[in-house]
Amino acid sequence: MPASKRIPPSDKSAPLFAALDLGSNCFHLLIARPEGSSFRALEAHSVEVRLAEGLADTMRIGRAAWARGLTVLGEFKERLEAHDVAHVRVVGTQTFRRAQNARAFIAEVSALLARPLDVLSGDEEARLIYLAVSRALKAHSGKLLVVDIGGASTELIVGKGEVQHLAFSTQMGSVTFSARFFPEGIVTREGMSAAEEQAKRELTQRREVLLKAGWDHTLGASGTLTSLRDIMRLKGWSEGTITQDGLDKLSTALFEARDISSLSLL
Secondary structure, eight states: OOSEEEOOOSOTTSOOEEEEEEOSSEEEEEEEEEETTEEEEEEEEEEEOOTTTTHHHHSSOOHHHHHHHHHHHHHHHHHHHHHTOSEEEEEEOHHHHHOTTHHHHHHHHHHHHTSOEEEOOHHHHHHHHHHHHHHHHOSOOSEEEEEEEOSSOEEEEEEETTEEEEEEEESOOHHHHHHHHSGGGBOOHHHHHHHHHHHHHHHHHHHHHHHHHOOSEEEEOSHHHHHHHHHHHHHTSOSSSOOHHHHHHHHHHHHHHOBGGGOOOO
């Protein structure tokens, strides 16, 4: 199982908790044990499923993505049973909100895991994202703009401390945009221009409200943004942040490669 992390347990007598986050790009599993006023992670797994792969064209979860999702969840179930986890919550995000056949997939997931699956609203997803970021930062002065680019949606949240002031969930995602504007991994200037225009349309109606709210720091909270940061640091385009100059250089590299599978980031 890729992108996995196992950490030695602490108090073995405490009951275990687990969270399964079924995103539009990756499925995540975290198993943890209470430790004081917090939790200690025992295992963390993140597996790319690309559940939203066919969403832009058909508004349905495709057969291949469906099968990948159930395979990964079967592996997650084995980990839950190995630890005899007492408390489990399973949640789904944008693809579960939008896909026409989501109800049938939810039924299969619930049967496989023998647990209900809760579909988060866009507002609730944004609230939880911001809460996780604010608690991870602990003491952080100033107002934050938190951006989370998922597989089928992007959340933008402004807040200070643990208090969220406003939040938006938009229909922009790494998987759906890739399938719609860069089919088969082919990057063209026309496709990039169309993707940028669509993103601008999604953000224009929220721009004034966001600017009026204002913020002091911008933070990214997703695998897509982590990958962008790592690429820019690896290429020497930044020292660990995502910059406009770095994005411009990455766009140029994508145009020159044309086929993303031939792109070298070393």
